[in-house]
Amino acid sequence: DQQVKQNSPSLSVQEGRISILNCDYTNSMFDYFLWYKKYPAEGPTFLISISSIKDKNEDGRFTVFLNKSAKHLSLHIVPSQPGDSAVYFCAARRKPYNQGGKLIFGQGTELSVKP
């Protein structure tokens, strides 16, 4: 039962162009969404997040869009840089928040940004 899905295992983009990574979820109880980035031999690191009361959150080159009615979110990276090449995980969380780690992750999308 995959409650958070990233249907594209990989994505290849040219440097300077936009990267769009997609994520779908099924559980309407999720009310906070996060994106993590993972390089090989390192643990995931937090990138950007969005609350379900918003439809957009921007941080520099990274923007996350949330479409609650479609249960869909996307991460836009503009412009893409070779250093952005990594695996990106979408994750979701719901109340009660203080129960630590129960983040529900997607399968990940491997982004490759070519010079």
Next chain:
Amino acid sequence: KAGVTQTPRYLIKTRGQQVTLSCSPISGHRSVSWYQQTPGQGLQFLFEYFSETQRNKGNFPGRFSGRQFSNSRSEMNVSTLELGDSALYLCASSLEQDRPSYEQYFGPGTRLTVT
């Protein structure tokens, strides 16, 4: 401040054996969570410990267990190893916060290979 550390980084075991993985959280963090990462499945939540108590558990068989010590360090144990247990095991720590935006900090993981 030192990050989350996990030992060992790499481990090779044979089927039927048991294994213990260790995690030291960031100083001051009392919540420790464990995740299993496999290709195509993403990160799957194993369990979470807070103040030496298991507070959350994922859908894994009883062969997977864990514990937390009074200094917040945590161990996870897998008994009667199966080939399908080959994965990257990630530990994450966080402060106790009853708000959705708190961040989890991941260690580099232990790569377990079962032969």
